[in-house]
Amino acid sequence: MGYYTEISKSTEYRAENTALYNRMNGVNGHTAAGVIATQLAPQLLQFTIGKILSGSGKADNEKETVSTEDKQREALQDQLKSALKEIGADDEKGISKAVEKAQSDHDKNIKAKQDIVDTFTNGTDIYTTQITDLKAELGKLTTDNDPDGSQKTKIEGQIKDLENKRNKALQQAQKDLQEVTQKEDKKLNNIVFKAEEAQAILVQLQNLNAINEADKESSYDAAQEVTDMSNFNKAREKFLKNKTKENAQALKEAYEQVDNKTTKAAWDKFLKKEVEEFLNAA
Secondary structure, eight states: OOOOOOOOOSSSSSOSSOHHHHHHTTOOOSOHHHHHHHHSOGGGGGSOHHHHHHOOOOOTTSOOOOOHHHHHHHHHHHHHHHHHHHHTOSSGGGHHHHHHHHHHHHHHHHHHHHHHHHHHHTTOSHHHHHHHHHHHHHHHOOTTTOTTSHHHHHHHHHHHHHHHHHHHHHHHHHHHHHHHHHHHHHHHHHHHHHHHHHHHHHHHHHHHHHOOGGGTTOOOOHHHHHHHHHHHHHHHHHHHHSOOHHHHHHHHHHHHTOOOHHHHHHIIIIIHHHHHHHHHOO
């Protein structure tokens, strides 16, 4: 069920929007795992997870000092560990694999329910099969073998009963499919967002490691950016779970604190309209 599309359309480390929402809009293409893999900047591969998670990449003989950069790095390392844990990855090399597994589970669970619905569509469900057999029996009745029409009445009653059962079973199958799809989409959505968050942190750590002495007074606060993104994702999750005017306002305020191209693109395309509708409602 390759619903996910390639979303890496620029040289930036983040894509323009998330794979999940493309899938929900019916765009077919590459897997979410493939998308996640393409977003990893090549230079990240030069850093081992040990260096990223536990060290700054400084020379061994360089004197350690507690600086703003060190504090940012420590905060980012803690957030990276948390993000990796949430998606079930041991290190940055496991991000794509974790997303791939999440998508595989997602597709497998949805397909199981879709297959049941499909039996009703193609007429292979047990009710349709029995109805077809009864109709065949009905067609064989004549005034000779059913002079009083009692057999005909009996079979027609059985067919009507089976049709009612079939309709109820189909409705239940469709309901199950809808519920499982929503549940699995939400799970995969969260994994994809966390994977993207982990990638953003990796890039920011890489940038910090590459800062030279002349750049150390930079006002860029990588830790704050990731914190803002995390707050936005939490507000988004709360709004999607409980769509109220209050949660819509909280999500809008969290979004306004984010300075991230991917988040802004996703907001404009998928969240802005719905949030504004809640905020403008009487």
